[in-house]
Amino acid sequence: MHSSFADQLAGLDLASFSVGPAPVSTSDFPVRDAVVQTVEAVWSDLFAMVTGTALEADAEDLGWALVNIFHRAATRKGSALDQATDEVRALIATADGSEVHAYDLETQVERAQCAEQAMLAFEEMREVAASLYLNEFGSSWRPVSSSRFNHGAMLTSALVEGRDFLRARAEAKRKAALPEGSPVVFAGGRTRHASEADALTFAENVWATLDKVRDRVPDMVLIHGGDTKGADRLAASWAERRSIPQVTFSLDLRLGARAGFKRNERMLSVDPRYVVAFPGNGVLERLVIEAKARRITVVDRRGPLGTNPKNVAAHTG
CATH class of the missing domain: 3.40.50.450 (Rossmann fold)
Structure with a gap:
């Protein structure tokens, strides 16, 4: 439900505070080719193992749970990002020009940037797994009672719960x-x-x-x-x-x-x-x-x- 952290910072009054480069970058996370190859291999091996066994009837539940692992990880990072962003806003509102305050603000900005990059990485893994789920079972993967945002892809595959949509409106x-x-x-x-x-x-x-x-x-x-x-x-x-x-x-x-x-x-x-x-x-x-x-x-x-x-x-x- 949030915009990118960089966009949020742009809308805040940082006065003389200078925001440096993020402590992490996309190069610090698995590249997309590696994500696709690894998730596809895990998916293939998992369903090859249960095919023809008594567990085959539970294959769709297993597939859903596998996608959900990445979804939950992304959700946790998103919550950490929201919390760090709130801390940044609070620190800016109480700015006193001290070195201690500047250090605390810089620490929270770095924390938010780290959480955002990790969230995007886990969302990418989830989307790769969700695509495999769609191909395997012919239906769109959706979480239970929550929204499925995809911040790194301009929301083309967003699946939003109605209550979240109406709340924002x-x-x-x-x-x-x-x-x-x-x-x-x-x-x-x-x-x-x-x-x-x-x-x-x-x-x-x-x-x-x-x-x-x-x-x-x-x-x-x-x-x-x-x-x-x-x-x-x-x-x-x-x-x-x-x-x-x-x-x-x-x-x-x-x-x-x-x-x-x-x-x-x-x-x-x-x-x-x-x-x-x-x-x-x-x-x-x-x-x-x-x-x-x-x-x-x-x-x-x-x-x-x-x-x-x-x-x-x-x-x-």
């Missing part, structure tokens, strides 16, 4: 770690298909529809429910492949039967350019009704296998 400022662009809401439920061919057709229709919407909204940010199964999973995988940032609004299960309707309200509160609707339940139907009432364009694909229901009516009329 409520603060009346867009933070650099939040995807900027035109929101497009995607909604669809879990559907059963009579055959693998039907399931493939449905998936192709989801991807083709989203491709057409992206043609109209090149800066789109995909808003969806974050379900790890069904249509949301297909949409998340599409976004990952197309490097489209995502914001996920998970159900607040504490609300019981009202959870789905509350999620509708939160998703529509971001003022989406479009609502893309695939087959779902009554909560999804209510989302479509509310979107139309707000004059939001609805891309309706609630027909058989994710088709336009108007086309079906025309053929049967």
